[in-house]
Amino acid sequence: MTSLDDLAARARSLVREGHRALLGITGGPGAGKTTLAEHLVAMLRPTPPEGLPAREWVAHVPMDGFHLADVELDRLGRRDRKGAPDTFDVAGYAALLRRLREDEDDVIYAPAFERDLEQPVAGSIPVPRAARLVVTEGNYLLLDQGDWSRVRPRLHEVWYCDLGPEERVRRLVSRHEHFGKDRDDAVAWVLGTDQRNADLVATTRFRADLVIPDAVIRSVGASAEASG
Structure with missing residues (x-):
């Protein structure tokens, strides 16, 4: 896979005979997962497979909406490592994926993650029955520990974003600064909590159906920066 066009074609091919397909994109913190997913969905919306309605046929449902709220992280004593595997409602995420795959509801609502607030917001993302992809x-779609092991079986394919560590760290520091951390705190968080999570995610790389190389991820990121 050498371009976004190739990735879009592969994603479209997952939809067979009208059945709903679930595509996962994973990788460490800052690896470009969200940017790739947003670009892919925007590219696919106007070009549905034959017989499917434009725009509504593809939906984007981030895992980050299943972050536990800060008040719960405080109660559990886990707020200082927010983003680690045990700071998510993974059972809730797995249940949502099951509902999406069973494809029995007219609309399914998923939570979003509001980065300005650093909090999940329930019922923010509607997935209509028309959504076939x-x-x-x-981060943890390929993790096989605890309830995370329930995630991979519900996805038809999972792609891994293999962005180089220097660029990944640069992006993360910039993101944390953008959302309010000062430079020193941002660097400390990225090299501490984020890096521990990235090291764990890297151990799942071999389970991916497709590894997306650094060059492709950088090109998508550059396109996003130019347009945004």
């Missing part, structure tokens, strides 16, 4: 992305 659902793209979801998050």
Whole structure:
């Protein structure tokens, strides 16, 4: 896979005979998962497979909406490592994926993650019955520990974003600064909590159906920066 066009064609091919397909995109923190998912969905919307309605046929459902709220992280004593595997409602995420795959509801509502607030917001993302391809992305889609092991069986394919560590760290520091951390705190968080999570995610790389190389991820990121 050498371009976004190639990835779009592969994603479209997952939809067979009208059945709903679930595509996962994973990788470490800052690896470009969300940017890739958003670009892929925007590219696919106007070009549905034959017989499917434009726009509504593809949906984006991030895993980050299943972050536990800060008040719960405080109660559990886990707020200082927010983003680790045990700071998510993974059972809730797995249940949502099951509902999406069973495809029995007229509309399914998913939570979003509001980065300005650093909090999940329930009922923010509607997935209509017309959505035949659902793209979801998050760090731990290939993790086989605890309830995370329930995630991979519900996805038809999972792609791994293999962005180089220097660029990934640069992006993360910039993101944390953008959302309010000062430079020193941002660097400390990225090299501490984020890096521990990235190291764990890297151990799942071999389970991916497709590894997306650094060059492709950088090209998508550059396109996003130019347009945004």
